[in-house]
Amino acid sequence: VQLVESGGGLVKPGQSLRLSCTASGFTFGDFPMSWFRQAPGKGLEWVGFIRSKAYGETTEYAASVKGRFTISRDDSKSIAYLQMNSLETEDTAVYYCTRAIRSGDSPYYFDFWGQGTLVTVSS
């Protein structure tokens, strides 16, 4: 299993950025995918989640990004996306994509992580 994030960079407040997560080594369409972030020197924060097509590709988001960030997926390309709009300085972080998995109907945990991509929001 390999997850590779791309698309990070330096943007100004209010601007947009789209991150990509290219997956390999597993049947991408069978798994939910999630995004996390880690601000410099800080802990981990869940950003959002997209279920598989079998579950309607429905999404969930943290309150801090809801309405500004959108997660989508292209199963034909094995890519998950994180569209980030109206970026704020507080969004500066390393962004990780992960594969989600669970036991039965329990909430998910995250068994494989990408290496992360840095997003810096600064004027």
Added chain:
Amino acid sequence: QSVLTQPPSVSGAPGQRVTISCTGSSSNIGAHYDVHWYRQLPRTAPKLLIYDNNNRPSGVPDRFSGSKSGTSASLAITGLQAEDEADYYCQSYDLSGVYVFGTGTKVTVL
């Protein structure tokens, strides 16, 4: 924004046993949601260490074990090794619909 509380740091000599606590509330760990643990080596991505409270993914040595009781969980590392120096995070789910993490614990091998 972390909902689960961990000690900022723990330390031990090589070969010793250390434990990391993870304290939540009735809306997450106490609501019977499972606890998972991740290890983050310096300048690398987190890696799953323990899932569903006390299960190890393939490749994780049995020096690592987890437990859960009430509104808390803990991670134990026995036979501490230099390569165990890292940040450790617990994770669970909250009734509010959010995946929550602990504040993180830095393990130092003396």
